[in-house]
Amino acid sequence: MSKHTSDNLRIKRKHLLWLKDAKGLSQSSIDKAAASIAAYDKWLKGKDYRAFHSERARAFKRHLQSLHNNRTGAPLSAATINGVLRDVMKFLDWMADQPGYKSRISRADIAYLTPDRKSEQARRGTLWKPHPSLEQVSHLLSVMPVETVIQRRDRALIAFLFLTGSREGAAITVLLRHVDLANKCVQFDGRSVDTKFGKSFTTSFFPFGDDVEQILRDWIKELRQNHLFSDTDPLFPKTKVAVGPSRRFEAVGIAHEPWAGPSSAASIFKQAFVSAGLPPFSPHRVRDAIAELARHHCRTPEDYKAWSQNIGHDDVMTTFNSYGSVSPGRQVELMARFRRRGPLSDDDQVIER
DSSP states (O other): OOHHHHHHHHHHHHHHHHHHHTSOOOHHHHHHHHHHHHHHHHHHTTOOTTSOOHHHHHHHHHHHHHOBOTTTOOBOOHHHHHHHHHHHHHHHHHHTTSTTTTTTOOHHHHGGGOOOHHHHHHHHOOOOOOOOOHHHHHHHHHHSOOSSHHHHHHHHHHHHHHHHOOOHHHHTTOBGGGEETTTTEEEEOTTTSOOGGGOOEEEEOOSSOHHHHHHHHHHHHHHHHTSOOOTTSBSSEEEEEEEOTTSSEEEEEEEEEEOSSTHHHHHHHHHHHHHTTSOOOOGGGHHHHHHHHHHHHOOSHHHHHHHHHHHTOSSHHHHHHHHOOOOHHHHHHHHHHHHHHOSOOHHHHHHHO
16 A cells, blocks of 8 residues: 555545544544545545646546536536535645644645536525325325335325425434324434434424324334334344245334345335326425425414424524425416505505504
């Protein structure tokens, strides 16, 4: 191993430890940063990190723009490219303060890695995103098959995501003891549930209907009575795989263990919509559907604040900015109403204030 390679490995390991212990980032965030630095490493081909300059930065940006997705063959998206660039910039910016590197790496040169404004603005934009309507959610849950325990688990998972607005990573780490059916709520305990930033909060069921709640109730009853699950077992256990009658590995039921990661839950969610003849919505769109549902139930600032807290947001503006965009059709409808109504009178304005 060359000295440059050894030095690169040492400083990279030190940076990842810094992200974990000094910045307190989650393991998934650290893995993402490590993957971005690995992409930079692969392009460098063993060159020393310290030999960084503006032309190297520009060449790396061109290299990323020439890459293609290994699975689809399509060019890397602007979001993917910009994510790598941001991670590498943070790494170099941190190195610029380290002994042996601070005199070699210029922050003016690091700035050449800055993503272009157009694609970065698009990433930060709050445009309305297509998401499942209430009618589509109801249709999906009514047509999902329930013959096997795996199918019933999958339907209960989707019902749970809409009832709580949970991210799939949190949903798969919820234990039976976290669900309070009597009070129709879930305790997202950040000490054991994989919530964002390890935050703890309580979520009451969103009003998607008694039939959706009943799906979750029936699933929990089945887990406790038929499969002898206890409070410390996962609400959504992983699939148990064993050699079946065909002498091949196949799904034979559920295990008393949670999924290792959220990718399986996300795939189940998308495939369920496709199988029901609907667009392949991702679990990220659940919260958009919940934000739209607020329009049918919230009237006062206190209503919206409670709705936002129920998602796990401290600031109601987080809910509006991230998930509260108005659809183009609704925007046109509202503007037409404004034109018909005309300007507010002086009395109306006093009331508004």
